[in-house]
Amino acid sequence: MDRSYVVTGGGRGIGRAVVERLLGGADTVVAIEFDPAALDWVDRHPAGDRVRAVVGDAADETVAERAADLAESAGRLTGWVNNAAVFRDASVHSTRTAEVVDLIGANLNPAVVGCATAIRRFLAAGTGGAVVNVSSHQARRAVPGCTPYVTAKAAIEGLTRALAVEYGPHGIRVNAVAPGSVVTERHQRFLAGQSPEAVARIEAELSQLHPLGRPARTAEVAAAVAHLLSDDASFITGVTLPVDGGRTVLALDPEG
Template identity: 50%
Template sequence: MAAHTEPTSRTVHEPGPTGRTAPHSYVVTGGGQGVGRAIALRLAAEGHVVVLDLAGPLGWEHPRVALVSGDAADPDVARRAADAAEAAAPLAGWVNNAAIFRDAPITAPPSDVLGLVTANLALAVTGCHTAVGHLLRHGRPGAIVNVSSHQAQRPVRGALPYATAKGAVEALTRAVAVDHGPDGIRTNAVALGSVTTARYEEYRRDHPGVDRQMAALHPLGRVGTGGEVAEAVAFLLSDAAGFVNGAVLPVDGGRAAQGADPEAT
């Protein structure tokens, strides 16, 4: 197999904040709110962003952000998002952020458990399929970031399908990185700890002791922010991470590194 070499005739522009030359475009699935919204807004500093989300109108606006409404697991919808991004500027990066947070215990019918695992995994598989296919058709290098979770390595109770799917997403990340690194397509993942979002803040209101518990779980003593996740994703998509491929980057304040203290009471 011939080694990949990047095109030598590229238009030179002033580098953006992460060093990537402009203009470029990105797709962020599940970018309508929460962490996905933070990622979309951060990448809008680099170029045009297409948010692929089930939501209707976003409820917020940015001159460089457009919405494609639909199911990110549907290949036709994902292709429509890629085409919309390409129409604005060459597609350079894809972020698989969309996820489903529903539980089914292993005592449930296997079809229920497998349905939820598949529903989550399909979002990343379809996104990788679409991004890789699009970049190959255009003969262009690019980058994919899959959003995973600390639960891929350390599940919490009541999240079996989600944790199982995220473990598969991390394996998918490595497999796509190996298969398509020679094409100049880098694939990495971020494994998130707890991050403050509207959903998290609602949970906080209903569980007054959660701040103390989260501080104990995260060695930095707090949960993360969407902006901190977005910076890590922007780095992995940027030319500054040009030799990073097949990595799973913990963005969790040290949560995955910290084991339970056997002497703690």
């Protein structure tokens, strides 16, 4: 039977790379994206109607349900990837508490809604399924000024473990990937606004932070996501897999 997947934040960056990877398996993928312009490639994609788009907020249950309906109309809903994220810095000393809480929710709520929608569909179908949440190395190694993002990603990893335990008996697996730095469109736009000297410094620092000597490519993160969704990972659940080139295990020697 044909399989289908839903990927939130599927228009750009890691999300689009996941969509492309899953389309390579001849399955159908529904991409949820808040920004319609990020989905302008869908209509001309060589996969044709195997790639479908839903414009809207991934934290909106009606949007998630619409995506699930589209996916199930094409085949058995097999996997759901919660990738949608908001990148906005804030510190508690300079930002209203309510705004900090709202920013935490902006990153956490789409994952909760996505997990809930997928699990309800898996339970109704009685077929099991897999969810992959996209976390970040920042869930364990915080970057100053990023309190809402760090907090939300740590919560997503807790959510991953809790749901894996609760729904494992139903054949539902829930895992997460935690990328380090990734070369996305956002990263490239950031570099484009820097001087050549600043770009060289940033790239040297990123090389030093990753034992493999560079940031990840989006396709490398997508490959890890696809593996966790696949039958090859049928006995893996409740884990957060670092896809960070060794960044979270690196301890820089101050005497080095």
